[in-house]
Amino acid sequence: MKTALVFPGQGSQTVGMGKTLADAFPVAARVFEEVDAALGEKLSKLIFEGPEAELTLTANAQPALMATSMAAMRALEAEAGLDLARDAAYVAGHSLGEYSALCAAGALTLANTAKLLRLRGMAMQQAVPAGEGAMAAILGLDFEKVSLIAHEAARDLYLTGAICEVANDNGGGQVVISGTKAAVERAMELAKLAGAKRALPLAVSAPFHCSLMTPAADAMAGALAGTVILAPKIPLVANVTASAVSDPAAIRDNLLKQVTGTVRWRESVAYMAGQGVTRFVEVGAGKVLAGLVKRIAEGTSALSVGTPADVEAFKGVQ
Numbered sequence: 001m002k003t004a005l006v007f008p009g010q011g012s013q014t015v016g017m018g019k020t021l022a023d024a025f026p027v028a029a030r031v032f033e034e035v036d037a038a039l040g041e042k043l044s045k046l047i048f049e050g051p052e053a054e055l056t057l058t059a060n061a062q063p064a065l066m067a068t069s070m071a072a073m074r075a076l077e078a079e080a081g082l083d084l085a086r087d088a089a090y091v092a093g094h095s096l097g098e099y100s101a102l103c104a105a106g107a108l109t110l111a112n113t114a115k116l117l118r119l120r121g122m123a124m125q126q127a128v129p130a131g132e133g134a135m136a137a138i139l140g141l142d143f144e145k146v147s148l149i150a151h152e153a154a155r156d157l158y159l160t161g162a163i164c165e166v167a168n169d170n171g172g173g174q175v176v177i178s179g180t181k182a183a184v185e186r187a188m189e190l191a192k193l194a195g196a197k198r199a200l201p202l203a204v205s206a207p208f209h210c211s212l213m214t215p216a217a218d219a220m221a222g223a224l225a226g227t228v229i230l231a232p233k234i235p236l237v238a239n240v241t242a243s244a245v246s247d248p249a250a251i252r253d254n255l256l257k258q259v260t261g262t263v264r265w266r267e268s269v270a271y272m273a274g275q276g277v278t279r280f281v282e283v284g285a286g287k288v289l290a291g292l293v294k295r296i297a298e299g300t301s302a303l304s305v306g307t308p309a310d311v312e313a314f315k316g317v318q
Contacts, residue, residue, distance in 0.1 A: 002089045002277045004237075006293070007069045007101045009094035009263075010208075012286035013061045015050035017306065018068035022048075024308040027078045028071035031110065035067040038111035039118055043067065058205055059121035062096045063114045069100040069284030070110060072305050076283070080315045085233045088281075090244060090272050092237040094289060095168075095209070095263050096120070098255065104283070105232030107251060112227050119223050123216035124206055124259070133207030134184040135167060138175045140197030143266065146175040149194060153187035154179065167209035171266030172295030176202070178210040209263055217259040224252050242267035244275075265289075266296050273297035281305060281314070 021028040022044075032044040046055055047064045055064060076082040084091075084105060093101035096117055103113040138146050143166065150164040164187045167178035177187050184207075188199035207213070229252055235244035238254040242264040245251055269280070269292070280297075282289045282304040290302035305314055 001279055002275070003087060003279045003281060004090040004092060004272045004277045005073075005084070005088050005101070005104065005281050005283050006289045007091070007093035007097035007104065008065060008282060008284050008286055008289055009097045010058065010061050010065065012284070012288050013055055013065050014285060015052050015055055016048055017064075017285040018071045019048045020307050021068075021071045021075055021311075025071075025075045025079060025311075027074040031071040031074055032067055034110050035063060035070075035114045038114040039063065057121075058125045059118055062099075062117040062121040065096060065285055066100045066103065066113055066117055068306070069097070070103055070113075072283045072311070073104045075308070075311045076305060076314060079311050082314075088234055089275065089277055090235055090237050091232065092268050092272065093239075094265055095239065095258070097284075097289075098236070098239055098258065100284065101236055102229070102232060102251065105234055105236065107230050107232040107236070107248070108227070116220075116223055116227060120216070120220055120259070123219035124208060124213060127214070127216040128206050128212050130205070132181060133179065133212055134181040135176060135178045135202040135204050135207055136184050136188050137198075137200045137202055138177060138188070138191045138196050139200070140173050141175065141191060141194060142173070143169045143175055145194060146177065146191065149190045150177050150179070150183075150187050153190055154183045156186055156190075157183055163210060163212055165210040166262050167207075168263040169266045170263075171269060171292050173197075174292075176209075178207040179212065180207070209259075209261060211260050213260045217256055220259055221256055224255055237268045237272055239263045239265070239268065242271050244271075265292065269293055269296040273300055279303075 091101035164179035164183035168176035
């Protein structure tokens with residue numbers, strides 16, 4: 001049985017995530033302590049106690065979700081005997097989860113991952129003035145159709161700077177678009193006319209994974225250039241290529257492209273399944289990715305590990 005470990009992205013955060021892990025396992029508690037030290041603040045207090053509105057801010061949510069994933073990862077290693085190089089074939093993560101995956105695979109240190117995600121969150125938040133951008137989930141249409149609709153929407157407006165692009169190809173008939181507010185709203189109208197089951201605006205603070213994030217990519221370029229990236233213990237399946245990579249230079253380049261590029265999650269999961277992966281383990285908060293995996297790769301299993309009970313259950317399926 002081939003296994004892949006996958007790591008969640010923004011939207012999976014909840015107040016209190018990871019607390020039971022920290023209470024139960026010293027190795028998990030140390031992860032939160034290390035992240036606090038790296039950032040010079042008590043992010044763990046915000047994670048465990050809220051308030052939710054502050055935790056949801058992009059600059060907080062990104063390192064917080066990574067910390068929770070790494071707490072679960074360390075618990076799996078210490079309590080369930082997980083050896084990544086022996087027991088898994090690939091790691092992958094959704095958007096910020098790619099950083100968690102690289103940290104889990106030893107390509108990035110925990111402290112550097114926390115610092116990069118804090119900067120990434122701040123830069124993405126500041127790239128577009130509040131209210132000018134938007135994102136929406138289109139349900140019931142495939143990637144190619146939504147891509148055409150996004151292009152058409154931006155063209156229809158005849159506005160300088162009108163942008164609408166596919167941000168996430170999540171699979172299971174869910175495609176997320178991102179861009180300038182008017183263009184995204186126009187795309188939602190066109191999607192409904194084209195037969196989409198639903199077109200839902202997303203409650204996000206910025207239009208992620210589109211060309212409007214270019215200022216954030218510029219900010220990340222310097223930070224990534226100054227960060228040591230090692231070859232991961234096992235290959236990473238990258239968001240922007242939906243294929244395996246182990247070369248540090250390629251990983252650095254992909255992380256930079258990821259800020260403005262499409263998260264090709266459907267293709268990433270399909271790639272891993274095509275390489276013989278039959279079990280996906282979501283490490284961290286929530287069960288979003290496990291749900292998507294079940295819709296993308298029929299015949300595979302998916303489980304989530306985010307609590308001590310999940311760690312215990314994982315022992316039984318090792």
